[in-house]
Amino acid sequence: MASSSVAGDIELDRPNLEDYLPSDSLPQESPRNLHLRDLLDISPVLTEAAGAIVDDSFTRCFKSNSPEPWNWNIYLFPLWCLGVVIRYGILFPLRGLTLLVGWLAFFAAFFPVHFLFKGQKLRSKIERKLVEMMCSVFVASWTGVIKYHGPRPSTRPHQVFVANHTSMIDFIILEQMTAFAVIMQKHPGWVGFIQKTILESVGCIWFNRNDLKDREVVAKKLRDHVQHPDSNPLLIFPEGTCVNNQYTVMFKKGAFELGCAVCPIAIKYNKIFVDAFWNSKKQSFTMHLVRLMTSWAVVCDVWYLEPQYLRDGETAIEFAERVRDMIAARAGLKKVPWDGYLKHNRPSPKHTEEKQRIFADSVLRRLEES
Amino acid sequence: MGSTSSMLTQYDIEEVQDHCDHAFSQQEIVSLYHRFCQLDRNGGGFVSADEFMTVPEFAVNPLCQRLLRMLDGLNFKEFVAFLSAFSPRASLQQKIEFIFRVYDTDCNGKVAFDDILSILRDLTGSFMTEQQRQKVLIHVLEEAGYTKDSHFTLPDFMKILDNSDMKMEVEVPID
Numbered sequence: 175m176a177s178s179s180v181a182g183d184i185e186l187d188r189p190n191l192e193d194y195l196p197s198d199s200l201p202q203e204s205p206r207n208l209h210l211r212d213l214l215d216i217s218p219v220l221t222e223a224a225g226a227i228v229d230d231s232f233t234r235c236f237k238s239n240s241p242e243p244w245n246w247n248i249y250l251f252p253l254w255c256l257g258v259v260i261r262y263g264i265l266f267p268l269r270g271l272t273l274l275v276g277w278l279a280f281f282a283a284f285f286p287v288h289f290l291f292k293g294q295k296l297r298s299k300i301e302r303k304l305v306e307m308m309c310s311v312f313v314a315s316w317t318g319v320i321k322y323h324g325p326r327p328s329t330r331p332h333q334v335f336v337a338n339h340t341s342m343i344d345f346i347i348l349e350q351m352t353a354f355a356v357i358m359q360k361h362p363g364w365v366g367f368i369q370k371t372i373l374e375s376v377g378c379i380w381f382n383r384n385d386l387k388d389r390e391v392v393a394k395k396l397r398d399h400v401q402h403p404d405s406n407p408l409l410i411f412p413e414g415t416c417v418n419n420q421y422t423v424m425f426k427k428g429a430f431e432l433g434c435a436v437c438p439i440a441i442k443y444n445k446i447f448v449d450a451f452w453n454s455k456k457q458s459f460t461m462h463l464v465r466l467m468t469s470w471a472v473v474c475d476v477w478y479l480e481p482q483y484l485r486d487g488e489t490a491i492e493f494a495e496r497v498r499d500m501i502a503a504r505a506g507l508k509k510v511p512w513d514g515y516l517k518h519n520r521p522s523p524k525h526t527e528e529k530q531r532i533f534a535d536s537v538l539r540r541l542e543e544s
Numbered sequence: 545m546g547s548t549s550s551m552l553t554q555y556d557i558e559e560v561q562d563h564c565d566h567a568f569s570q571q572e573i574v575s576l577y578h579r580f581c582q583l584d585r586n587g588g589g590f591v592s593a594d595e596f597m598t599v600p601e602f603a604v605n606p607l608c609q610r611l612l613r614m615l616d617g618l619n620f621k622e623f624v625a626f627l628s629a630f631s632p633r634a635s636l637q638q639k640i641e642f643i644f645r646v647y648d649t650d651c652n653g654k655v656a657f658d659d660i661l662s663i664l665r666d667l668t669g670s671f672m673t674e675q676q677r678q679k680v681l682i683h684v685l686e687e688a689g690y691t692k693d694s695h696f697t698l699p700d701f702m703k704i705l706d707n708s709d710m711k712m713e714v715e716v717p718i719d
Contacts, residue, residue, distance in 0.1 A: 208680070208684055209684055209687065209688065210684040210685060210687065210688040210690070210704060211688075211704050211705060212684075213660070213664065213680070213681065213684055214643075214647075214701070214704055214705060215643070215705055215710060216607065216643060216646065216663060217643060217710045217711070217712040219606060219607050219667065220607065220611075220630075220642070220643065220646065220712065221630060221711070221712050221713065221714060222601075222605060223602055223605040223607060223608060223611055224627055224629075224714045225601075225630075225714045226599050226601035226602035226605065227579075227583075227596065227599065227602055227615075227627065228576070228579060228627065228630075228714050228715075228716055228717070229579065229716075229717050230599050230600070230601045232599065232600050232601065233582065233598075233599060237582070512600060516600045520597065520600075520603055521600045521603050525604040526605070526606055526669070527669055527670070527671075529604070529605075529606055530667060530668050530669035530671050531669075531671045533606075533667050533668055533671075534667075534668035534669070534672045535671070537668065537672070537680060538672065538676070538680075541680055541683065
Protein backbone atom coordinates (compact mmCIF):
# COMPACT_ATOMS: atom_id res chain seq x y z
CA MET A 175 0.00 0.00 0.00
CA ALA A 176 1.05 3.56 -0.60
CA SER A 177 0.71 4.53 3.03
CA SER A 178 4.20 3.39 3.97
CA SER A 179 5.78 6.20 2.01
CA VAL A 180 3.77 8.98 3.58
CA ALA A 181 5.77 11.21 5.87
CA GLY A 182 4.53 12.92 8.97
CA ASP A 183 3.20 11.66 12.24
CA ILE A 184 -0.45 12.43 11.60
CA GLU A 185 -0.61 10.28 8.52
CA LEU A 186 1.13 7.36 10.18
CA ASP A 187 -1.25 7.60 13.07
CA ARG A 188 -3.96 5.79 11.21
CA PRO A 189 -4.51 2.22 10.16
CA ASN A 190 -5.25 1.67 6.52
CA LEU A 191 -8.49 3.43 5.96
CA GLU A 192 -8.97 1.75 2.63
CA ASP A 193 -9.48 -1.56 4.37
CA TYR A 194 -12.64 -0.23 5.94
CA LEU A 195 -14.09 2.19 3.42
CA PRO A 196 -17.03 1.01 1.37
CA SER A 197 -15.70 -0.26 -1.90
CA ASP A 198 -18.89 -0.08 -3.94
CA SER A 199 -17.41 2.50 -6.23
CA LEU A 200 -14.50 0.29 -7.21
CA PRO A 201 -15.12 -0.82 -10.76
CA GLN A 202 -16.17 -4.43 -10.89
CA GLU A 203 -13.62 -6.73 -12.45
CA SER A 204 -15.28 -7.79 -15.64
CA PRO A 205 -13.86 -9.53 -18.64
CA ARG A 206 -15.45 -6.99 -20.96
CA ASN A 207 -13.45 -4.43 -22.81
CA LEU A 208 -13.84 -0.79 -22.03
CA HIS A 209 -16.89 0.80 -23.66
CA LEU A 210 -18.26 4.31 -23.68
CA ARG A 211 -21.02 3.11 -21.40
CA ASP A 212 -18.50 2.15 -18.72
CA LEU A 213 -16.93 5.58 -18.70
CA LEU A 214 -20.20 7.48 -18.72
CA ASP A 215 -21.79 5.43 -15.98
CA ILE A 216 -20.70 7.24 -12.84
CA SER A 217 -23.56 5.82 -10.79
CA PRO A 218 -21.36 3.91 -8.26
CA VAL A 219 -19.50 7.07 -7.25
CA LEU A 220 -22.73 9.04 -7.06
CA THR A 221 -24.42 6.33 -5.02
CA GLU A 222 -21.58 6.40 -2.56
CA ALA A 223 -21.84 10.18 -2.21
CA ALA A 224 -25.61 10.08 -1.74
CA GLY A 225 -25.23 7.26 0.76
CA ALA A 226 -22.87 9.40 2.82
CA ILE A 227 -25.31 12.30 2.71
CA VAL A 228 -28.19 10.15 3.92
CA ASP A 229 -26.26 8.38 6.66
CA ASP A 230 -22.65 8.06 7.72
CA SER A 231 -20.84 6.24 10.46
CA PHE A 232 -18.74 9.22 11.51
CA THR A 233 -21.65 11.48 12.44
CA ARG A 234 -23.22 8.59 14.32
CA CYS A 235 -20.24 8.47 16.66
CA PHE A 236 -21.00 11.92 17.99
CA LYS A 237 -24.76 11.83 18.07
CA SER A 238 -26.20 12.53 21.51
CA ASN A 239 -28.91 10.06 22.26
CA SER A 240 -32.07 11.78 23.28
CA PRO A 241 -33.79 9.92 26.10
CA GLU A 242 -36.26 7.27 25.01
CA PRO A 243 -39.71 8.88 25.10
CA TRP A 244 -41.90 6.97 27.48
CA ASN A 245 -45.59 6.65 27.50
CA TRP A 246 -47.19 9.74 28.94
CA ASN A 247 -50.17 8.86 30.98
CA ILE A 248 -52.13 10.46 33.71
CA TYR A 249 -51.01 8.03 36.41
CA LEU A 250 -47.34 8.43 35.73
CA PHE A 251 -47.43 12.17 35.24
CA PRO A 252 -47.68 13.16 38.95
CA LEU A 253 -44.86 10.74 39.69
CA TRP A 254 -42.75 12.31 36.99
CA CYS A 255 -43.52 15.78 38.35
CA LEU A 256 -42.51 14.64 41.80
CA GLY A 257 -39.31 13.32 40.29
CA VAL A 258 -38.55 16.68 38.73
CA VAL A 259 -39.16 18.45 42.03
CA ILE A 260 -36.90 16.05 43.88
CA ARG A 261 -34.16 16.12 41.25
CA TYR A 262 -34.03 19.88 40.79
CA GLY A 263 -35.36 21.06 44.15
CA ILE A 264 -33.68 18.70 46.58
CA LEU A 265 -30.99 16.56 44.96
CA PHE A 266 -29.39 19.30 42.92
CA PRO A 267 -28.88 21.78 45.80
CA LEU A 268 -27.68 18.98 48.06
CA ARG A 269 -25.20 17.86 45.45
CA GLY A 270 -24.10 21.42 44.85
CA LEU A 271 -23.48 21.74 48.56
CA THR A 272 -21.48 18.51 48.61
CA LEU A 273 -19.36 19.80 45.80
CA LEU A 274 -18.84 23.14 47.49
CA VAL A 275 -17.84 21.62 50.82
CA GLY A 276 -15.60 19.18 48.96
CA TRP A 277 -13.84 22.01 47.13
CA LEU A 278 -13.38 24.06 50.28
CA ALA A 279 -11.92 21.13 52.18
CA PHE A 280 -9.75 20.30 49.21
CA PHE A 281 -8.30 23.78 48.80
CA ALA A 282 -7.87 24.20 52.55
CA ALA A 283 -5.68 21.12 52.54
CA PHE A 284 -4.10 21.32 49.13
CA PHE A 285 -2.50 24.74 49.10
CA PRO A 286 -0.78 24.50 52.49
CA VAL A 287 0.57 21.09 51.52
CA HIS A 288 1.58 22.30 48.11
CA PHE A 289 3.49 25.37 49.27
CA LEU A 290 4.70 24.46 52.76
CA PHE A 291 5.76 20.83 52.53
CA LYS A 292 9.36 20.35 51.55
CA GLY A 293 9.56 16.55 51.44
CA GLN A 294 8.96 15.67 47.78
CA LYS A 295 7.74 12.13 48.39
CA LEU A 296 5.35 12.81 51.23
CA ARG A 297 3.99 15.88 49.52
CA SER A 298 3.10 14.10 46.31
CA LYS A 299 1.58 11.26 48.28
CA ILE A 300 -0.73 13.62 50.13
CA GLU A 301 -1.58 15.49 46.97
CA ARG A 302 -2.39 12.23 45.27
CA LYS A 303 -4.78 11.28 48.06
CA LEU A 304 -6.40 14.71 47.93
CA VAL A 305 -7.03 14.49 44.21
CA GLU A 306 -8.56 11.04 44.69
CA MET A 307 -10.75 12.45 47.44
CA MET A 308 -11.90 15.33 45.27
CA CYS A 309 -12.80 12.95 42.46
CA SER A 310 -14.91 10.87 44.86
CA VAL A 311 -16.73 14.05 45.80
CA PHE A 312 -17.42 14.66 42.12
CA VAL A 313 -18.70 11.13 41.64
CA ALA A 314 -20.90 11.54 44.72
CA SER A 315 -22.27 14.78 43.27
CA TRP A 316 -23.97 12.85 40.49
CA THR A 317 -24.64 9.78 42.62
CA GLY A 318 -22.26 7.74 40.53
CA VAL A 319 -23.19 4.08 40.71
CA ILE A 320 -19.99 2.61 39.41
CA LYS A 321 -18.99 -1.01 39.33
CA TYR A 322 -15.30 -1.70 38.96
CA HIS A 323 -14.44 -5.13 37.57
CA GLY A 324 -11.03 -6.73 37.63
CA PRO A 325 -7.86 -5.99 39.62
CA ARG A 326 -7.20 -2.37 40.63
CA PRO A 327 -4.26 -0.77 38.83
CA SER A 328 -1.04 -0.63 40.80
CA THR A 329 1.52 2.14 40.79
CA ARG A 330 4.65 0.94 39.04
CA PRO A 331 6.68 2.09 36.07
CA HIS A 332 6.56 0.72 32.53
CA GLN A 333 2.83 0.54 32.12
CA VAL A 334 0.29 2.73 30.42
CA PHE A 335 -3.49 2.55 30.74
CA VAL A 336 -5.74 3.23 27.77
CA ALA A 337 -9.49 3.71 27.93
CA ASN A 338 -12.34 4.60 25.63
CA HIS A 339 -13.51 8.18 26.02
CA THR A 340 -17.05 9.46 26.47
CA SER A 341 -16.71 12.53 28.62
CA MET A 342 -14.25 14.18 30.93
CA ILE A 343 -16.04 12.37 33.73
CA ASP A 344 -14.29 9.18 32.56
CA PHE A 345 -11.20 10.67 34.03
CA ILE A 346 -12.91 11.53 37.33
CA ILE A 347 -14.36 8.04 37.61
CA LEU A 348 -10.99 6.39 37.06
CA GLU A 349 -9.10 8.91 39.14
CA GLN A 350 -11.12 8.27 42.30
CA MET A 351 -9.71 4.74 42.40
CA THR A 352 -6.16 5.41 41.27
CA ALA A 353 -4.29 8.67 40.91
CA PHE A 354 -3.54 8.45 37.22
CA ALA A 355 -1.45 10.94 35.35
CA VAL A 356 -3.56 11.72 32.31
CA ILE A 357 -2.81 13.12 28.87
CA MET A 358 -5.52 15.56 27.93
CA GLN A 359 -6.47 18.38 25.68
CA LYS A 360 -5.94 21.85 27.16
CA HIS A 361 -9.24 23.35 28.17
CA PRO A 362 -10.25 26.96 28.74
CA GLY A 363 -12.06 28.33 31.81
CA TRP A 364 -12.16 26.77 35.24
CA VAL A 365 -11.26 23.35 33.89
CA GLY A 366 -8.05 24.83 32.52
CA PHE A 367 -7.33 26.42 35.88
CA ILE A 368 -7.68 23.08 37.65
CA GLN A 369 -5.55 21.43 35.01
CA LYS A 370 -2.76 23.90 35.55
CA THR A 371 -2.78 24.21 39.32
CA ILE A 372 -3.88 20.90 40.73
CA LEU A 373 -3.66 18.11 38.25
CA GLU A 374 -0.12 18.96 37.30
CA SER A 375 0.84 17.79 40.77
CA VAL A 376 -0.19 14.25 39.91
CA GLY A 377 1.87 14.46 36.75
CA CYS A 378 -0.84 15.15 34.18
CA ILE A 379 0.32 16.38 30.79
CA TRP A 380 -1.64 18.90 28.76
CA PHE A 381 -1.40 19.70 25.11
CA ASN A 382 -3.26 21.34 22.29
CA ARG A 383 -4.35 18.74 19.75
CA ASN A 384 -3.97 21.06 16.80
CA ASP A 385 -0.44 22.09 17.63
CA LEU A 386 2.08 19.77 16.01
CA LYS A 387 4.95 21.05 18.14
CA ASP A 388 2.94 20.34 21.25
CA ARG A 389 2.52 16.79 20.10
CA GLU A 390 6.24 16.25 19.78
CA VAL A 391 6.84 17.63 23.24
CA VAL A 392 4.11 15.40 24.62
CA ALA A 393 5.60 12.33 22.98
CA LYS A 394 8.89 13.03 24.73
CA LYS A 395 7.24 13.76 28.08
CA LEU A 396 5.35 10.48 27.77
CA ARG A 397 8.52 8.46 27.33
CA ASP A 398 10.18 10.16 30.30
CA HIS A 399 7.14 9.70 32.48
CA VAL A 400 6.82 6.00 31.83
CA GLN A 401 10.48 5.35 32.62
CA HIS A 402 10.40 7.22 35.91
CA PRO A 403 9.89 4.80 38.84
CA ASP A 404 8.02 7.24 41.11
CA SER A 405 5.52 8.60 38.64
CA ASN A 406 1.83 7.84 38.82
CA PRO A 407 0.45 5.34 36.29
CA LEU A 408 -0.20 6.96 32.97
CA LEU A 409 -3.72 7.13 31.53
CA ILE A 410 -4.34 7.91 27.89
CA PHE A 411 -7.59 8.22 25.97
CA PRO A 412 -6.23 7.20 22.58
CA GLU A 413 -9.37 8.19 20.69
CA GLY A 414 -8.38 11.79 21.30
CA THR A 415 -11.97 12.97 21.45
CA CYS A 416 -15.24 12.17 23.19
CA VAL A 417 -17.38 9.54 21.45
CA ASN A 418 -20.96 8.72 22.43
CA ASN A 419 -20.17 5.36 24.07
CA GLN A 420 -21.80 3.37 21.30
CA TYR A 421 -19.00 3.61 18.80
CA THR A 422 -15.25 3.77 18.99
CA VAL A 423 -13.08 5.77 16.60
CA MET A 424 -9.48 4.93 15.73
CA PHE A 425 -6.86 4.87 18.43
CA LYS A 426 -3.87 7.17 18.11
CA LYS A 427 -0.77 5.07 18.12
CA GLY A 428 1.25 7.20 20.58
CA ALA A 429 0.33 5.13 23.63
CA PHE A 430 1.29 1.93 21.89
CA GLU A 431 4.87 2.72 20.97
CA LEU A 432 6.20 3.52 24.42
CA GLY A 433 7.57 0.00 24.68
CA CYS A 434 5.71 -0.87 27.85
CA ALA A 435 2.70 -2.85 28.97
CA VAL A 436 -0.62 -1.48 27.77
CA CYS A 437 -3.50 -2.07 30.18
CA PRO A 438 -6.88 -1.57 28.51
CA ILE A 439 -9.78 -0.13 30.46
CA ALA A 440 -13.30 -0.42 29.07
CA ILE A 441 -15.93 2.03 30.29
CA LYS A 442 -19.60 1.53 29.54
CA TYR A 443 -22.29 3.92 30.71
CA ASN A 444 -25.81 2.83 31.30
CA LYS A 445 -28.08 5.41 29.71
CA ILE A 446 -31.03 4.58 31.93
CA PHE A 447 -31.04 7.99 33.67
CA VAL A 448 -28.73 10.21 31.67
CA ASP A 449 -26.51 10.08 28.61
CA ALA A 450 -22.97 10.65 29.81
CA PHE A 451 -21.67 11.69 26.37
CA TRP A 452 -20.17 15.16 26.45
CA ASN A 453 -20.85 16.84 23.13
CA SER A 454 -18.24 19.55 23.57
CA LYS A 455 -19.38 21.41 20.46
CA LYS A 456 -22.85 21.95 21.84
CA GLN A 457 -22.35 22.09 25.57
CA SER A 458 -19.83 23.53 27.98
CA PHE A 459 -18.40 21.18 30.55
CA THR A 460 -20.17 23.09 33.31
CA MET A 461 -23.55 22.54 31.66
CA HIS A 462 -22.64 18.91 31.15
CA LEU A 463 -21.99 18.57 34.90
CA VAL A 464 -25.25 20.33 35.73
CA ARG A 465 -27.07 17.87 33.50
CA LEU A 466 -25.46 14.97 35.34
CA MET A 467 -26.17 16.55 38.71
CA THR A 468 -29.87 16.96 37.98
CA SER A 469 -30.35 13.35 36.95
CA TRP A 470 -31.08 10.50 39.31
CA ALA A 471 -27.75 8.79 38.92
CA VAL A 472 -24.87 8.07 36.59
CA VAL A 473 -24.65 4.30 36.18
CA CYS A 474 -21.45 2.91 34.79
CA ASP A 475 -19.29 -0.20 34.51
CA VAL A 476 -15.52 -0.11 34.42
CA TRP A 477 -13.48 -3.13 33.41
CA TYR A 478 -9.74 -3.33 34.00
CA LEU A 479 -8.61 -5.74 31.32
CA GLU A 480 -5.58 -8.00 30.95
CA PRO A 481 -2.32 -6.09 30.23
CA GLN A 482 -1.14 -6.45 26.64
CA TYR A 483 2.34 -6.40 25.15
CA LEU A 484 3.56 -5.69 21.67
CA ARG A 485 3.87 -9.00 19.83
CA ASP A 486 6.78 -9.95 17.62
CA GLY A 487 6.45 -8.36 14.23
CA GLU A 488 3.44 -6.31 15.24
CA THR A 489 3.38 -2.63 14.35
CA ALA A 490 2.17 0.01 16.81
CA ILE A 491 -0.96 0.49 14.70
CA GLU A 492 -1.80 -3.22 14.67
CA PHE A 493 -1.22 -3.28 18.40
CA ALA A 494 -3.56 -0.32 18.86
CA GLU A 495 -6.22 -2.05 16.77
CA ARG A 496 -5.90 -5.23 18.83
CA VAL A 497 -6.41 -3.30 22.06
CA ARG A 498 -9.30 -1.40 20.49
CA ASP A 499 -10.90 -4.76 19.62
CA MET A 500 -10.66 -5.84 23.26
CA ILE A 501 -12.21 -2.65 24.60
CA ALA A 502 -14.91 -2.61 21.92
CA ALA A 503 -15.84 -6.22 22.66
CA ARG A 504 -15.95 -5.68 26.43
CA ALA A 505 -17.89 -2.42 26.37
CA GLY A 506 -20.10 -3.40 23.43
CA LEU A 507 -18.95 -0.62 21.11
CA LYS A 508 -19.05 -0.62 17.33
CA LYS A 509 -15.79 0.17 15.59
CA VAL A 510 -15.58 2.78 12.87
CA PRO A 511 -12.56 3.49 10.68
CA TRP A 512 -12.44 7.21 11.36
CA ASP A 513 -9.95 9.41 13.05
CA GLY A 514 -11.72 11.37 15.79
CA TYR A 515 -9.79 14.51 14.87
CA LEU A 516 -11.94 14.72 11.72
CA LYS A 517 -14.39 16.46 14.03
CA HIS A 518 -12.02 19.40 13.75
CA ASN A 519 -10.25 18.86 10.41
CA ARG A 520 -11.04 17.71 6.89
CA PRO A 521 -9.90 14.24 5.81
CA SER A 522 -6.57 14.19 4.02
CA PRO A 523 -6.61 14.07 0.21
CA LYS A 524 -4.85 10.71 0.45
CA HIS A 525 -8.18 8.90 0.68
CA THR A 526 -9.56 10.58 -2.42
CA GLU A 527 -6.33 9.85 -4.27
CA GLU A 528 -6.57 6.18 -3.39
CA LYS A 529 -10.01 6.00 -4.99
CA GLN A 530 -8.71 7.83 -8.05
CA ARG A 531 -5.75 5.47 -8.32
CA ILE A 532 -7.96 2.38 -8.27
CA PHE A 533 -10.29 3.83 -10.89
CA ALA A 534 -7.43 4.96 -13.15
CA ASP A 535 -5.71 1.58 -12.87
CA SER A 536 -8.79 -0.28 -13.96
CA VAL A 537 -9.43 2.05 -16.90
CA LEU A 538 -5.85 1.71 -18.12
CA ARG A 539 -5.80 -2.05 -17.70
CA ARG A 540 -9.05 -2.54 -19.55
CA LEU A 541 -7.90 -0.23 -22.29
CA GLU A 542 -4.78 -2.27 -22.86
CA GLU A 543 -6.83 -5.42 -23.17
CA SER A 544 -9.11 -4.01 -25.81
CA MET B 545 -35.78 17.36 24.68
CA GLY B 546 -35.81 15.75 21.31
CA SER B 547 -39.17 17.22 20.42
CA THR B 548 -37.86 20.09 18.34
CA SER B 549 -36.69 17.95 15.44
CA SER B 550 -39.92 16.14 14.64
CA MET B 551 -42.13 19.09 13.84
CA LEU B 552 -43.23 17.85 10.43
CA THR B 553 -46.97 17.67 10.06
CA GLN B 554 -48.79 15.30 7.73
CA TYR B 555 -49.32 18.23 5.34
CA ASP B 556 -45.62 19.05 5.26
CA ILE B 557 -44.73 15.46 4.55
CA GLU B 558 -47.28 15.18 1.76
CA GLU B 559 -46.06 18.40 0.24
CA VAL B 560 -42.49 17.12 0.22
CA GLN B 561 -43.69 13.80 -1.21
CA ASP B 562 -45.41 15.62 -4.06
CA HIS B 563 -42.26 17.60 -4.67
CA CYS B 564 -40.13 14.47 -5.07
CA ASP B 565 -42.63 12.45 -7.11
CA HIS B 566 -43.37 10.14 -4.18
CA ALA B 567 -39.91 8.65 -4.34
CA PHE B 568 -39.86 8.28 -0.55
CA SER B 569 -42.37 6.97 1.96
CA GLN B 570 -43.63 9.19 4.78
CA GLN B 571 -41.35 7.46 7.26
CA GLU B 572 -38.38 7.95 4.99
CA ILE B 573 -39.18 11.64 4.71
CA VAL B 574 -39.22 11.93 8.51
CA SER B 575 -35.84 10.15 8.69
CA LEU B 576 -34.43 12.41 6.00
CA TYR B 577 -35.70 15.42 7.92
CA HIS B 578 -33.83 14.33 11.04
CA ARG B 579 -30.74 13.88 8.96
CA PHE B 580 -31.23 17.27 7.33
CA CYS B 581 -31.47 18.97 10.73
CA GLN B 582 -28.35 17.14 11.83
CA LEU B 583 -26.42 18.36 8.79
CA ASP B 584 -27.79 21.89 9.14
CA ARG B 585 -25.67 22.63 12.19
CA ASN B 586 -26.35 26.31 12.45
CA GLY B 587 -30.08 25.75 11.98
CA GLY B 588 -30.48 28.13 9.05
CA GLY B 589 -32.98 25.93 7.24
CA PHE B 590 -30.50 25.05 4.51
CA VAL B 591 -27.32 23.01 4.33
CA SER B 592 -24.24 24.84 3.10
CA ALA B 593 -21.31 23.32 1.22
CA ASP B 594 -19.20 23.52 4.37
CA GLU B 595 -21.77 21.59 6.32
CA PHE B 596 -21.85 18.84 3.71
CA MET B 597 -18.09 18.65 3.88
CA THR B 598 -18.20 17.82 7.59
CA VAL B 599 -19.22 14.29 6.56
CA PRO B 600 -15.86 12.63 5.90
CA GLU B 601 -17.35 9.84 3.78
CA PHE B 602 -18.71 12.53 1.47
CA ALA B 603 -15.61 14.70 1.58
CA VAL B 604 -13.38 11.90 0.25
CA ASN B 605 -15.62 11.33 -2.78
CA PRO B 606 -13.80 12.27 -6.01
CA LEU B 607 -16.89 14.01 -7.36
CA CYS B 608 -17.72 15.90 -4.17
CA GLN B 609 -16.77 19.37 -5.47
CA ARG B 610 -18.99 18.87 -8.50
CA LEU B 611 -21.89 17.62 -6.40
CA LEU B 612 -21.45 20.50 -3.97
CA ARG B 613 -22.30 22.91 -6.75
CA MET B 614 -25.68 21.17 -6.99
CA LEU B 615 -26.05 20.78 -3.22
CA ASP B 616 -24.91 24.09 -1.76
CA GLY B 617 -27.70 25.90 0.07
CA LEU B 618 -30.48 23.38 -0.51
CA ASN B 619 -33.53 23.63 1.70
CA PHE B 620 -35.29 20.50 2.85
CA LYS B 621 -37.61 20.14 -0.14
CA GLU B 622 -34.74 20.52 -2.60
CA PHE B 623 -32.60 18.21 -0.51
CA VAL B 624 -35.19 15.46 -0.81
CA ALA B 625 -35.64 16.16 -4.52
CA PHE B 626 -31.89 15.82 -5.02
CA LEU B 627 -31.85 12.45 -3.27
CA SER B 628 -34.99 11.17 -5.01
CA ALA B 629 -32.93 9.88 -7.95
CA PHE B 630 -31.38 7.39 -5.53
CA SER B 631 -34.69 5.98 -4.33
CA PRO B 632 -35.45 2.40 -5.34
CA ARG B 633 -38.78 3.80 -6.57
CA ALA B 634 -37.17 6.17 -9.06
CA SER B 635 -37.24 4.96 -12.67
CA LEU B 636 -34.13 4.25 -14.67
CA GLN B 637 -34.95 7.32 -16.72
CA GLN B 638 -34.89 9.54 -13.62
CA LYS B 639 -31.55 8.09 -12.60
CA ILE B 640 -30.04 8.67 -16.02
CA GLU B 641 -31.45 12.20 -16.01
CA PHE B 642 -29.61 12.79 -12.76
CA ILE B 643 -26.33 11.52 -14.18
CA PHE B 644 -26.86 13.74 -17.21
CA ARG B 645 -27.32 16.74 -14.92
CA VAL B 646 -24.01 15.98 -13.22
CA TYR B 647 -22.28 15.99 -16.61
CA ASP B 648 -24.11 19.00 -17.98
CA THR B 649 -22.42 21.63 -15.81
CA ASP B 650 -23.59 24.63 -17.84
CA CYS B 651 -27.17 23.28 -17.97
CA ASN B 652 -27.61 23.83 -21.71
CA GLY B 653 -28.99 20.35 -22.30
CA LYS B 654 -25.88 19.20 -24.12
CA VAL B 655 -22.82 17.33 -22.93
CA ALA B 656 -19.66 17.91 -24.93
CA PHE B 657 -16.32 16.11 -25.06
CA ASP B 658 -14.85 18.53 -22.53
CA ASP B 659 -17.61 17.83 -19.99
CA ILE B 660 -16.92 14.11 -20.06
CA LEU B 661 -13.20 14.73 -19.94
CA SER B 662 -13.53 16.90 -16.88
CA ILE B 663 -15.48 14.22 -14.99
CA LEU B 664 -12.83 11.71 -15.98
CA ARG B 665 -10.25 14.13 -14.63
CA ASP B 666 -12.02 14.21 -11.26
CA LEU B 667 -12.23 10.44 -11.18
CA THR B 668 -8.63 9.68 -12.06
CA GLY B 669 -6.76 12.67 -10.62
CA SER B 670 -3.00 12.46 -11.03
CA PHE B 671 -3.06 8.78 -11.86
CA MET B 672 -3.66 9.32 -15.57
CA THR B 673 -2.04 11.95 -17.74
CA GLU B 674 -4.15 14.36 -19.74
CA GLN B 675 -3.06 12.60 -22.96
CA GLN B 676 -4.05 9.22 -21.58
CA ARG B 677 -7.47 10.55 -20.64
CA GLN B 678 -8.04 12.04 -24.08
CA LYS B 679 -6.82 8.90 -25.76
CA VAL B 680 -9.11 6.69 -23.72
CA LEU B 681 -12.07 8.92 -24.32
CA ILE B 682 -11.55 9.23 -28.04
CA HIS B 683 -11.07 5.50 -28.26
CA VAL B 684 -14.36 4.63 -26.59
CA LEU B 685 -16.23 7.38 -28.42
CA GLU B 686 -15.13 6.15 -31.80
CA GLU B 687 -15.84 2.59 -30.88
CA ALA B 688 -19.42 3.61 -30.05
CA GLY B 689 -19.78 5.51 -33.31
CA TYR B 690 -19.27 9.05 -32.05
CA THR B 691 -16.47 11.55 -32.57
CA LYS B 692 -14.63 14.09 -30.46
CA ASP B 693 -17.02 16.80 -31.64
CA SER B 694 -20.23 14.96 -30.85
CA HIS B 695 -22.67 16.57 -28.47
CA PHE B 696 -24.70 14.31 -26.29
CA THR B 697 -28.28 15.04 -25.36
CA LEU B 698 -30.40 13.31 -22.76
CA PRO B 699 -31.81 10.81 -25.29
CA ASP B 700 -28.23 9.88 -26.26
CA PHE B 701 -27.46 9.18 -22.62
CA MET B 702 -30.62 7.08 -22.38
CA LYS B 703 -29.53 5.04 -25.37
CA ILE B 704 -26.01 4.51 -24.10
CA LEU B 705 -26.83 3.74 -20.47
CA ASP B 706 -30.21 2.10 -20.97
CA ASN B 707 -29.33 -1.56 -20.94
CA SER B 708 -26.65 -1.34 -18.31
CA ASP B 709 -27.44 -3.05 -15.03
CA MET B 710 -27.15 0.16 -13.08
CA LYS B 711 -27.79 -0.06 -9.36
CA MET B 712 -28.09 3.47 -8.12
CA GLU B 713 -29.97 3.00 -4.90
CA VAL B 714 -29.55 4.36 -1.41
CA GLU B 715 -31.46 3.02 1.52
CA VAL B 716 -32.82 5.57 3.97
CA PRO B 717 -32.35 4.23 7.49
CA ILE B 718 -35.56 4.24 9.49
CA ASP B 719 -35.24 4.12 13.22
